[in-house]
Amino acid sequence: MANIHLDTIAKGYGETAVLKGVSIDIRDGEFLTLIGPSGCGKSTLLRIIAGLETQDSGSIAVDGDIIDGKRPKERDVAMVFQSYALYPHYTIYDNIALPLRTRRLSNAQRFPLLGSLVPGRQTIEVGIRQEVGNVAEMLGISHLLDRKPGQLSGGQRQRVALGRAMVRHPKIFLMDEPLSNLDAKLRVQMRAEIVDLHRRLGVTFVYVTHDQAEAMTMSDRVAVMIGGDVLQIAPAEELYRNPDDIRVAEMIGSPKINVVARKHWRIGAPQFALPDSQIAFRPESATIAAPSGGMLEGNVAGIENLGADIFVKVELGDAGPMVVRRAPGERRLEIGESVSVITDAAHMLVFDAAGKRVRPVERIAA
Amino acid sequence: MSTKTASARPAKRLGREERLAYGAIFPATLLLIALLFAPALAVAVVALTDWQLGATTLHFVGLENFKALFADPVFWTALKNTFLYVLIVVPGTVVLGLIVALLIEASPRLRGFYRAVHFLPVMSTMSAMAIVWGTMLHPTIGLVNRVLASIGIAGPNWLRDEQTALLTLAVIGIWQGFGFAMVLFVSGLKSIPQELYDAAAIDGADSIFERLRTVTLPMLGPVMMFVIVLTACRCFEVFDSVSVLTQGGPNYASEVLLHRLYTESFNYLRTGYGAALTVIYLTIIVCLTLGQTRIMERRVHYT
Numbered sequence: 001m002a003n004i005h006l007d008t009i010a011k012g013y014g015e016t017a018v019l020k021g022v023s024i025d026i027r028d029g030e031f032l033t034l035i036g037p038s039g040c041g042k043s044t045l046l047r048i049i050a051g052l053e054t055q056d057s058g059s060i061a062v063d064g065d066i067i068d069g070k071r072p073k074e075r076d077v078a079m080v081f082q083s084y085a086l087y088p089h090y091t092i093y094d095n096i097a098l099p100l101r102t103r104r105l106s107n108a109q110r111f112p113l114l115g116s117l118v119p120g121r122q123t124i125e126v127g128i129r130q131e132v133g134n135v136a137e138m139l140g141i142s143h144l145l146d147r148k149p150g151q152l153s154g155g156q157r158q159r160v161a162l163g164r165a166m167v168r169h170p171k172i173f174l175m176d177e178p179l180s181n182l183d184a185k186l187r188v189q190m191r192a193e194i195v196d197l198h199r200r201l202g203v204t205f206v207y208v209t210h211d212q213a214e215a216m217t218m219s220d221r222v223a224v225m226i227g228g229d230v231l232q233i234a235p236a237e238e239l240y241r242n243p244d245d246i247r248v249a250e251m252i253g254s255p256k257i258n259v260v261a262r263k264h265w266r267i268g269a270p271q272f273a274l275p276d277s278q279i280a281f282r283p284e285s286a287t288i289a290a291p292s293g294g295m296l297e298g299n300v301a302g303i304e305n306l307g308a309d310i311f312v313k314v315e316l317g318d319a320g321p322m323v324v325r326r327a328p329g330e331r332r333l334e335i336g337e338s339v340s341v342i343t344d345a346a347h348m349l350v351f352d353a354a355g356k357r358v359r360p361v362e363r364i365a366a
Numbered sequence: 367m368s369t370k371t372a373s374a375r376p377a378k379r380l381g382r383e384e385r386l387a388y389g390a391i392f393p394a395t396l397l398l399i400a401l402l403f404a405p406a407l408a409v410a411v412v413a414l415t416d417w418q419l420g421a422t423t424l425h426f427v428g429l430e431n432f433k434a435l436f437a438d439p440v441f442w443t444a445l446k447n448t449f450l451y452v453l454i455v456v457p458g459t460v461v462l463g464l465i466v467a468l469l470i471e472a473s474p475r476l477r478g479f480y481r482a483v484h485f486l487p488v489m490s491t492m493s494a495m496a497i498v499w500g501t502m503l504h505p506t507i508g509l510v511n512r513v514l515a516s517i518g519i520a521g522p523n524w525l526r527d528e529q530t531a532l533l534t535l536a537v538i539g540i541w542q543g544f545g546f547a548m549v550l551f552v553s554g555l556k557s558i559p560q561e562l563y564d565a566a567a568i569d570g571a572d573s574i575f576e577r578l579r580t581v582t583l584p585m586l587g588p589v590m591m592f593v594i595v596l597t598a599c600r601c602f603e604v605f606d607s608v609s610v611l612t613q614g615g616p617n618y619a620s621e622v623l624l625h626r627l628y629t630e631s632f633n634y635l636r637t638g639y640g641a642a643l644t645v646i647y648l649t650i651i652v653c654l655t656l657g658q659t660r661i662m663e664r665r666v667h668y669t
């Protein structure tokens with residue numbers, strides 16, 4: 001159980017600044033996801049929390065205690081790596097047992113061969129056997145304990161990596177894209193298992209991904225990172241409905257949010273939207289109307305039928321393409337047909353020229 | 367019935383392919399026979415005769431050459447010395463090569479410099495370097511003993527002393543071979559994923575020895591095997607340094623198999639005796655190679 005307080009963490013490699021003063025408060029027992037495009041510094045931040053990398057400035061506190069100078073093993077964190085990082089020459093049992101052995105056995109007791117003669121080792125090993133057994137049981141890998149990692153499937157290796165992380169009951173779980181090496185079906189299954197694990201363990205999880213579906217479905221809150229900055233931290237639902245930055249709006253949601261510059265709106269643009277602002281709306285909050293009846297005009301450029309939803313791509317000319325979601329029952333459209341698009345002010349998100357969200361004055365007051 | 371007709375045509379085509387295959391390996395096989403098997407067979411035959419280099423007559427003497435060989439104490443000394451040499455040089459090369467490789471990996475800025483310096487011995491010919499060693503080890507004007515004298519130690523006559531001759535050659539052997547071992551180890555170290563070290567740090571294995579033991583050494587296993595095999599083969603062939611520096615002396619203290627073989631065959635022209643020695647030598651090398659192949663095949667493949 002631990003809350004983590006990240007205070008303006010900065011890190012650079014040579015000339016390039018990778019993290020530009022990241023501050024996040026992670027609550028006790030929370031499942032926080034870091035999401036962002038490749039190279040935005042997610043792994044770097046996670047490695048700094050783990051103690052594998054040192055920040056250039058800023059500090060980290062866990063439960064109020066500054067842990068900056070501490071080595072990884074003193075931080076009571078566990079980490080699951082993208083490649084699982086299992087020791088290929090150890091059996092699964094030994095892989096899971098290692099964190100316990102390094103902590104409970106003395107150097108003499110761990111000495112190859114002779115170590116087993118040192119008094120006290122047997123008793124400790126019995127305890128370790130018990131705990132490894134429990135963890136393996138919980139993850140359903142009891143039958144694999146004698147194998148080597150090379151003899152396991154990706155999903156099984158993933159479970160072993162989780163087991164090695166869980167076995168010593170750390171306060172904090174760090175995961176760096178743990179599912180990205182799995183196939184799509186297994187990924188969905190493991191997603192549910194990790195969420196379930198989080199619920200059962202009740203400890204703080206920090207989870208890195210660039211898959212928005214993972215971020216949306218697994219986390220209590222999501223921190224969106226772009227270019228070394230955290231742009232917004234909020235529950236997934238909030239990020240989707242109420243993004244603070246146009247880059248957040250564009251990252252979350254599939255298909256992508258539609259962004260149309262203010263100058264292309266003939267009518268219907270909110271009053272507070274300045275001439276150089278951009279107005280965004282989700283595909284599902286727009287409808288298609290007869291030509292010249294709506295706010296934006298264009299031609300149907302493509303139709304993508306996914307069964308439950310039909311996504312219609314409308315080419316707006318200068319304003320570029322945009323996507324509208326329709327229900328299957330509606331009138332069939334033809335490619336090239338002239339249409340107009342209607343959306344209502346309540347669903348419009350306005351961003352200023354720099355991409356920051358602009359909200360109507362009365363809503364801020366409320 | 368149907369299987370027979372079905373297999374008839376592929377069999378015929380295979381026949382043509384086989385002929386083609388044999389045709390393709392023919393030149394290589396011919397070379398292999400001409401350069402390896404025929405000489406080896408010739409040596410085995412000569413070993414059974416009393417032929418002397420240049421002589422026009424020869425008689426079959428059966429196993430007389432081998433009898434003489436096994437009765438010769440110098441042969442046993444040479445055999446013992448060769449194994450001793452291998453037992454010193456192989457571990458020495460592996461340990462030194464590994465230590466230097468670890469140092470290089472730890473300090474990336476010195477990498478290029480180290481590489482040039484330590485790879486040098488492998489590139490230069492041994493006989494040339496042996497002459498340099500000879501001067502350095504000269505009992506009175508040699509650099510080694512001068513340095514020792516300056517700190518008050520009277521160095522022995524390294525290459526002329528029965529106690530030190532073989533050991534000195536072994537040290538030179540290590541010096542010559544560890545650069546190559548080191549280069550192999552460096553490339554082996556590079557292929558160890560950083561995430562394994564990270565995992566070890568989090569799992570509590572973060573001291574130098576823990577890292578070595580949990581990650582580095584096991585991951586280097588295959589490379590280590592390769593280095594040992596290669597070094598052992600090279601050690602059994604030790605000849606240049608012996609020939610240039612000690613000629614097997616003093617009193618056969620540094621006599622080794624290959625040098626013995628050379629002396630008997632070309633100095634004393636006892637070709638039959640030399641051939642018998644060669645047969646023994648080849649037997650050892652073949653046994654070694656077979657044993658190594660077996661170990662190499664059984665070694666763990668990490669994936």
Ligand SMILES: Nc1ncnc2c1ncn2[C@@H]1O[C@H](COP(=O)(O)OP(=O)(O)OP(=O)(O)O)[C@@H](O)[C@H]1O
Nearest residue numbers: 013014018036037038039040041042043044045210
């Ligand atoms: N050891 C290093 N030396 C130099 N640059 C580095 C180092 N490690 C990371 N970087 C740089 O820091 C930036 C952030 O890397 P990081 O691994 O944190 O990205 P990421 O968000 O995890 O990306 P991905 O989704 O691809 O894993 C990258 O531009 C990377 O090139």
Ligand SMILES: [Mg+2]
Nearest residue numbers: 042043044176
């Ligand atoms: Mg990463």
